[in-house]
C-alpha cells in the first residue's frame with residue numbers, strides 16, 4: 001500500500017489541493033476561469049495536505065482567522081477550519097487524523113486559542129476534540145395563516161438593494177451585529193467573495209432587502225423565491241427561502257419579518273440555520289403558523305488552549321467547580337482548572353467533574369448542560385453538587401448562535 005505524508009501546503013500547490021477537495025465533495029475540478037476568481041481567497045497559508053509517494057496531494061485541510069465572541073463579549077482569535085477533504089481512493093487510512101494533528105499542533109504553537117468548523121457529518125470531528133457548541137433551527141412560517149400582531153415591525157422602512165449595492169454595503173452593515181451573541185464569528189474580507197458576493201450576484205435569483213431605522217441601515221435579509229406550483233396546486237404561492245437575516249435591533253428584526261410575511265402570492269417563508277431562540281411565534285396572532293422543520297448542530301468548537309479560553313469568558317454566579325480535562329491530541333491542556341465567577345486558575349485540588357476536551361468545547365459557549373452530558377457519561381461526576389454549580393457558571397443569558405457559514 002502506498003504511503004502518505006502530511007505537511008504545510010507550499011505556494012503554487014493550492015490548485016491541485018482544491019481539486020482534491022472538489023473531488024471529495026463530488027464536485028468538478030476548477031476551470032481556469034473559476035480558479036482565477038478563487039485564487040486570491042485560497043492562499044497556501046493555513047493549509048495542510050497529505051501527499052502520496054509521487055508528491056500528489058490526496059487530502060487537504062484549511063483554515064483562516066476569524067474572531068469569535070465568547071460569553072461576556074470578548075472576541076477570541078479562532079481558526080475557522082474549512083475545506084477538509086480526502087480523495088475517495090485514499091479514505092480510512094488515517095489521512096484526516098494526521099492532517100488534524102498537524103493543524104492542531106500548528107495552531108497551538110502559534111497561540112491560537114480556538115478552532116471552529118461546520119461539520120459535513122456529525123460523526124467526524126469529536127475524536128479530534130471538537131464539540132457541537134451551537135445549534136440552529138429550520139423554520140417554516142405558513143401563509144396566509146401567519147398574521148402579524150398589531151404594530152409589529154412598523155417602525156422602520158425596508159427597501160431592495162441591487163446586487164452591486166449589497167456587495168458594497170452589507171459587509172459594513174454586518175459589522176454592527178458582531179459581538180451581540182456568544183458564538184458569533186467575524187467575517188474577514190476574504191469571506192465575502194466566496195459566500196456572499198457570489199450568491200447575490202449569481203444566477204439563482206437571490207434578493208437583498210435592507211431595513212433602516214432611526215440610526216440608518218440596521219438589518220438585511222437575503223432570500224430566494226422558489227416556485228412551488230404544480231398540476232395539483234396550480235395557484236399555490238411561492239416559497240420565500242431565507243439564506244440569511246441579520247438585524248442590529250429588535251425593531252429591525254421584526255421589520256424584516258414583517259416585510260417577508262407581507263409579500264403577496266407567498267405560501268410560506270422558510271429558513272434554515274436560524275437561532276434556536278428566535279421568538280417568531282411571538283410576532284403572530286396564531287403562533288401555530290410557525291413550524292420547526294429541524295434542529296441541527298451548527299458550529300463545532302475546539303478549545304486549542306483550554307486555559308486561555310476558559311479565562312476569556314465570563315461566568316454566572318455560583319461557587320467554583322474544579323474541572324479535570326483530558327486532551328488526547330494536545331496533552332498540554334491536560335489538568336485541573338478551578339472555574340468560578342472571579343476567574344479561572346490551574347489547580348492541584350481534587351476534581352469535581354472530569355471530562356474530555358470535546359465535551360468541554362461543546363459546553364463552552366453556554367449551550368447544553370453538564371447534567372445532561374453526565375447522563376451519557378460524557379461528564380464524569382465526582383461530586384454530585386458540582387453539576388448544578390457548573391451549569392449555573394457556564395449558562396448564558398442568550399443562546400449561542402454562529403450565524404455564518406464557512
Ligand SMILES: CC(=O)SCCNC(=O)CCNC(=O)[C@H](O)C(C)(C)COP(=O)(O)OP(=O)(O)OC[C@H]1O[C@@H](n2cnc3c(N)ncnc32)[C@H](O)[C@@H]1OP(=O)(O)O
Nearest residue numbers: 024082083084085086091092093094095096097117119120
Ligand atoms: C470542516 C469541513 O470542511 S467538513 C467537510 C469534510 N469533508 C467531507 O465530508 C468530504 C467527504 N469525506 C472525506 O473527504 C473523508 O471521508 C473525511 C475527510 C471525512 C475523513 O477522512 P479519512 O482520511 O477517511 O479519515 P481517517 O482515516 O483519518 O478516519 C479517522 C477515523 O474517523 C472515522 N471516520 C472518518 N470519516 C468518517 C465518516 N464520514 N463517517 C464515519 N466515520 C468516519 C474513521 O472510520 C476512523 O475511525 P477509527 O479511528 O475508529 O478507525
